Amino acid sequence: MSIIVYAESLNGKFKKSAFEVLSYGRALANKSKKSLVAISINADDPLKLSNYGPDKIISLKDPKLIDFTAQNYANVISEYSEKENISILILSSSADSKYIAPLISVQLEAGLATNVVSIPESLSPLVVKRSCFTNKAFNNTTLSGLINIICVSNNSFGVFENPSKPEIIDESIQSKINSCLKVNSIDKASGTVSIADADIVVSGGRGLKGPENWHLIEDLASVLGAATACSKPVSDMGWRPHSEHVGQTGKPVASNLYIAIGVSGAIQHLAGINSSKVKVVINNDPEAPFFKAADYGIIGDAFEVVPKLIEKLKAFKS
Amino acid sequence: MNILVCISNVPDTTSKINFTEDHKAFDVNGVQFIINPNDEFGLTRAIWFQQKNQATVTVVTVGDSSCEPILRKCLAIGANKAIRIDTSAKDGFYVATQLKSLCEKEKYDIIICGRESIDYNGGMVPGMLAQMLKLPFVTNCISMEVIDNVVNAKREIDGGIESISSSLPIIIGAQKGLVEESDLIIPNMRGIMQARQKPLDVIDPVSSSAKSSVEKFQKPQEKESVKLVASENIDELISLLHNEAKVI
Ligand SMILES: Cc1cc2nc3c(=O)[nH]c(=O)nc-3n(C[C@H](O)[C@H](O)[C@H](O)COP(=O)(O)OP(=O)(O)OC[C@H]3O[C@@H](n4cnc5c(N)ncnc54)[C@H](O)[C@@H]3O)c2cc1C
Numbered sequence: 001m002s003i004i005v006y007a008e009s010l011n012g013k014f015k016k017s018a019f020e021v022l023s024y025g026r027a028l029a030n031k032s033k034k035s036l037v038a039i040s041i042n043a044d045d046p047l048k049l050s051n052y053g054p055d056k057i058i059s060l061k062d063p064k065l066i067d068f069t070a071q072n073y074a075n076v077i078s079e080y081s082e083k084e085n086i087s088i089l090i091l092s093s094s095a096d097s098k099y100i101a102p103l104i105s106v107q108l109e110a111g112l113a114t115n116v117v118s119i120p121e122s123l124s125p126l127v128v129k130r131s132c133f134t135n136k137a138f139n140n141t142t143l144s145g146l147i148n149i150i151c152v153s154n155n156s157f158g159v160f161e162n163p164s165k166p167e168i169i170d171e172s173i174q175s176k177i178n179s180c181l182k183v184n185s186i187d188k189a190s191g192t193v194s195i196a197d198a199d200i201v202v203s204g205g206r207g208l209k210g211p212e213n214w215h216l217i218e219d220l221a222s223v224l225g226a227a228t229a230c231s232k233p234v235s236d237m238g239w240r241p242h243s244e245h246v247g248q249t250g251k252p253v254a255s256n257l258y259i260a261i262g263v264s265g266a267i268q269h270l271a272g273i274n275s276s277k278v279k280v281v282i283n284n285d286p287e288a289p290f291f292k293a294a295d296y297g298i299i300g301d302a303f304e305v306v307p308k309l310i311e312k313l314k315a316f317k318s
Numbered sequence: 319m320n321i322l323v324c325i326s327n328v329p330d331t332t333s334k335i336n337f338t339e340d341h342k343a344f345d346v347n348g349v350q351f352i353i354n355p356n357d358e359f360g361l362t363r364a365i366w367f368q369q370k371n372q373a374t375v376t377v378v379t380v381g382d383s384s385c386e387p388i389l390r391k392c393l394a395i396g397a398n399k400a401i402r403i404d405t406s407a408k409d410g411f412y413v414a415t416q417l418k419s420l421c422e423k424e425k426y427d428i429i430i431c432g433r434e435s436i437d438y439n440g441g442m443v444p445g446m447l448a449q450m451l452k453l454p455f456v457t458n459c460i461s462m463e464v465i466d467n468v469v470n471a472k473r474e475i476d477g478g479i480e481s482i483s484s485s486l487p488i489i490i491g492a493q494k495g496l497v498e499e500s501d502l503i504i505p506n507m508r509g510i511m512q513a514r515q516k517p518l519d520v521i522d523p524v525s526s527s528a529k530s531s532v533e534k535f536q537k538p539q540e541k542e543s544v545k546l547v548a549s550e551n552i553d554e555l556i557s558l559l560h561n562e563a564k565v566i
Contacts, residue, residue: 068475070445070455095476099457102445105411111529112410114440127533132439136335140533181454184481194477200565224566232499242460242495243474248331248436249355249494257565268331274538278563280555281544291544296558300549312552316560 001087002035003028005054006077008092012044015197016159017092017152019052023160024119024152025090026053032123037084038166039077041065046168053162058084062173067186068096071179074103081108081147088126089149094196101151111145117156117275134248134271153275154196155254195246198227200257201276203246205231205269207262207283207302211239216306217261223313229253231263247272262302265290282306319373319464321364322426324417324443325392326354326407326435327385337535344437344535353388356432360492362501363462364430365396371464373428374398378420380413382406386518393513394505400516405523408531410442415526417443418450426487428464433457433491441491448489456482457491 005025007018022038029036038054040046046059058080065072077100081089089104091097093115105112116128117138126143128150143150195201202221204214214228221228228244235245246253248268258276262283263269270293273279281294284301291297298305329335329349336345353361367373377392378401379385389400403416421429429451434441441457448455456462460479461472469488473480474495490496505513547555559566 070457074449095458095474098441099445102410102414102442103449103455105442105529106414106446106449109529112440112442113530114442132437132535133329133335134436134439135538137337137535137537139535141530142533143530145529179454181456181482181484184483186475186478186480188475188478192477196476236499243477243479245494257559257563271331278559278565280559291546293541294544295541295563296555297544297546298549298552298555299546305549305552308552309555312556313566316556316566 002037002084003032003088003090004037004039004081004084004086005090006097007038007040007043007049008094008097009040009043012042014040014043014048015092015094017094017154018049019159020154020157021090021092021152022049022052022054023162024157026160026162027119028088028090031119034087039080041073041076050164050166051161052159053164054166055164056167056169058169058171060171060173062175064175064177067183069179069181069183070096070099070103071181072175072177074100074107076173076175078104078107086147089147091149091151093151093153097151101149105149108147109145110147110149111143112149112151113141113143114151115153116150117153119157131275135252135274136271153254155256155277156275193225193227195227195229195244195251195253198255200224200226200259201229201253201255202226202259202261203229203231203263203273204234204261205263206233213303214240216302219310220259220306220313223310223317231269260290260294261306263290264288265293319367319371319428320424320426321367321373321375321428321430322421322424323357323361323364323375323377323392323397324429324431325357325361325377325379325388326432327351327379327381327388328354328435328437331355331436335537337537341534341536351388353391354432354435356434356436356493358502359494359496360430360432360490361392361395361397362497362503363492364428365503366497367428367464368396368398376401376424378403378417380405380407380416389518390513391505393516393518394509395503396509398516400518402518402520403523404520408528410440410446411530412526412528414443414446414450416523417447419524420521421447421451428487429453429489430492431489433459433493444489444491451489453487453489454484455489455491456484458493459490460493460495462490462496
């Protein structure tokens, strides 16, 4: 029996979450004494995975899978999972992984838990801890399939190096494309960091008064190599695109550092960003609820504090 | 055109999340339930199809009679009929199996689910249903048009937007963007009156078993209180983030 990890890549490069799910897989394989197999699809350098402890790497190359299509990716991962006599499949909680997980679970008749935040507390029965109520709580879920799928919450487990000498299997495949979905175009902002992949997220709220002041957020983000985000009213008013809206009804954030500027910290906002490790708030109202949720805070006017912070960070970085 | 919108009954977004003393269940005391926000965006889009393309909109929920108020609300918003599959939602797989059985009996051209519920956050039902019915599936969907049975949809991906086309029938995982917050329909008196006359059918579940179960809930640990840094003292913040939190 084996544990399989799908190591996600984008344009041939592994995502950070690939190393995290593999680290998770290694820990679980040790605990359950099973072998650990990593599957990559069209990754340039599959050997990179050997830093994180797989016993075997299956590197699939398929010209038909250059673009991500959920159905085709799910088919291929299911097929190889069956070949490897799988007991547990581990995926990340990226948008793509959460897209394919339910498809695979039906194909393999597997149990499925998403947003899993730690190594299973028990192996038989298989019990995992996952976040629910948009990070306001956790639950322990028992998975009772013969095969089970775990989607690990991004940034919840961490990346641990554990070099191994895996067997490498290179396979060129030609998957049958049987989905009637056609991807016509992909429109990606280049050069910016996406909220899902970012280690640091800088977020602005209504306190910034208007879109013309967003250079403060953008400049701070650029010094830190961070992604930019915003509160819901900011995207509702069209100051920023919807893709930046974070919170209970927007995107979840699980970064190492989340900096909130002029955001009051409403319960729906906090729900979505709570799994970030360290939270900093800059707000001129000492009563703003965000101060109860933050690790560090500055009570002050964003228009004075942020330019100074950008200056000092530039000096610190150089 | 026949549209099915799958509705989940969830605690209001401002609810304090508490659990029963044995930590086995969500404490519903004093909690108001609402239509899952992602589902409501989907329902609103469906109503537009009804208004423009004469579509019939059916809403369905898998749940006990305590879910009926939100089904009535969906009818007041404009859905033509409601169905309640009379069983408790054991897990995503169980719910998807119930919906599959309904979808095989009725013929729907578009099946809309919210991309995930805000309580369990599983995000599993729409994809499972799609795979069970072997239908094309677009989740995180932020736009959808149908012309001559061809669907053109947009999907939010990490850091961008993907444009997709497909044939009907299709399953959609809805989210904000499919319609805007300001497009949401607040039922008026007439809608509420009409809703009372509209059919709300209660049907029996099919037999199926769940593949997971929730054993116990817990709340996050109380966090330590915030460390405040004076606004003249930005260097201290940088030093804390570097040396103490080790995040920059
Ligand atoms: C169903 C539902 C779902 C929701 N989902 C979400 C969600 O997913 N995400 C989300 O963000 N919200 C969500 N909300 C909205 C949420 O309740 C709040 O209204 C929203 O988060 C407030 O945004 P804000 O903090 O930008 O604005 P405000 O609450 O207006 O806060 C602005 C803050 O800026 C501060 N400020 C003003 N001037 C300055 C200055 N010069 N310098 C520094 N600080 C300043 C103020 O003190 C204030 O704290 C939801 C609401 C509902 C009902």
